[in-house]
Amino acid sequence: MLTVPTAYHTTVGTASTSVFFYVERGCKKEGTSIILVHNHPSGDPDPSRQDISVTRKLVKSGKIMDIPVVDHVIIGEKRYCSMKKLGYIR
Template sequence: MAIMVRDLPPEERPREKLLAYGPSGLSNAELLAILLRSGTRKKSVLRIAEEILARIKEQGLVGMVHISVAELAKIDGVGKVKAATLQAAIELARRLAVQQSAKIQMITGPEDVARYAMPHYRFEQKEHFAVLLLNTKNHVISMPEVSVGSLSASVVHPREVFRAAIDHAAAAMILLHNHPSGDPTPSREDIAVTERLVKAGKIMDIPVLDHVVLGRDRFISLKEKGLLQG
């Protein structure tokens, strides 16, 4: 016979634990259970939450970003309404992270670049190439996206990169892109594209200050690695 949440002592029930100790004291399954709200006659809400986590175990919790409403709804005890609730919670968390990053107004190093851009690209499944455009005091003007797909010289053309800089009257720029694998180690192509754009920046008198590659929770600055040449 399945043990339901109502059969647990009050201090062990997810909602009561959250109210008593705060959300940081709960497991991932318990937090999901609160969002799901209820189980079925044969399955507790905690069991359903555990099944969702088991479905994404290879990716870890980040898998929640990529699992679709349709996939979630197929799990016994979830359905479309609960799946939509989970997706809404994930989107709110993403928007909060993006909003927090927008508070960074001045770039003093690659750490600021990562904090500004990571919420936008951490969970993307394709490579996105963007430019962080700065004014003369290194304040952020804009972060236009130039291309989506594998990074290559044919995809990231200086014409498109510097058109964005000219349109925004940028004094300098920082290149950035994400690695969907989560490993920010720059490839040969990353280095080649950087060299090409650094040279173009010198001609256009819009210097390329750095190229930051974003992983899942890590980043690498080509400038810090001594790879910003041109």
Template sequence: MKGRWTLKDLPPEVRPRERLARDGERSLSDAELLAIILRTGSQKETALELAQRLLYQFGGLQGLHQCSLAELAEVKGVGMAKACQIKAAIEIGRRTFESARTEKVTIRSPSDVARLLMSEMRYLDREHLKAVLLNTRNMVLDVVTVSVGTLNASLAHPRECFKEAIRQSAAAVIFVHNHPSGDPTPSPEDISLTRQLVEAGKLLGIEVLDHVIIGEGTFVSLKERGLMS
């Protein structure tokens, strides 16, 4: 009787490990990458099928990131060992991102801002408002969270938005927040807050260069749209 299914039971041309070696990791789907981490499935499904089921059950990689270890371990076919493997892989990705962000990055365009924060902010289930603090050469000094809002609203006061910029003697700041809906179109509230921040920055001598809204794989620059004033 057939025991536990593994990736070796799949045809060679569709095995995730072989595809990664042949085509590179960027060519693999989320399910294929997760299947490599899982390594084995169960008597009823391959690792790839288990990976697909997990992504469906938790709503993608974002859900796997946000669920608890206990919740993941309770899923049939997973258990504590596989749950730890998944959580460890996600944490490695998070630490890699954090490490890269501490390196000196120069912001030249809204695309640079999106590259800096897209992978972190596109999966958040609440609106997070962040401030990218810059020196006189537009090099990133720090990225700080200003506020965490509700499902569709970022709760922030201009006073709090500049607190860290003042403390770290930033010359300029770019504000960034996400839309959990995935649509980065600015709301009237986004535009109003941006204009308040621009005026507050003028009083403090800290230039507000832009306000970037992150969506699902896309973004909008209020500066590019002429909505800063």
């Protein structure tokens, strides 16, 4: 099942997200895994401290709820970043 919820609309340099939001959506939709994708309007897809923190919390929560986080992809201007490839998700 594929669901593409819009979590938050933010402006450059501001982001606020809740781990609960994603885990709740996964549970309600009877999801078997979660893939997160968002963009960085600055064009630089390198993960911010907040991206890393949220990803770690989601991975931990996903393990508890048996809904693994497969990847967290950040889209930039001409490239993207996979937090799985960077080792943040195992």
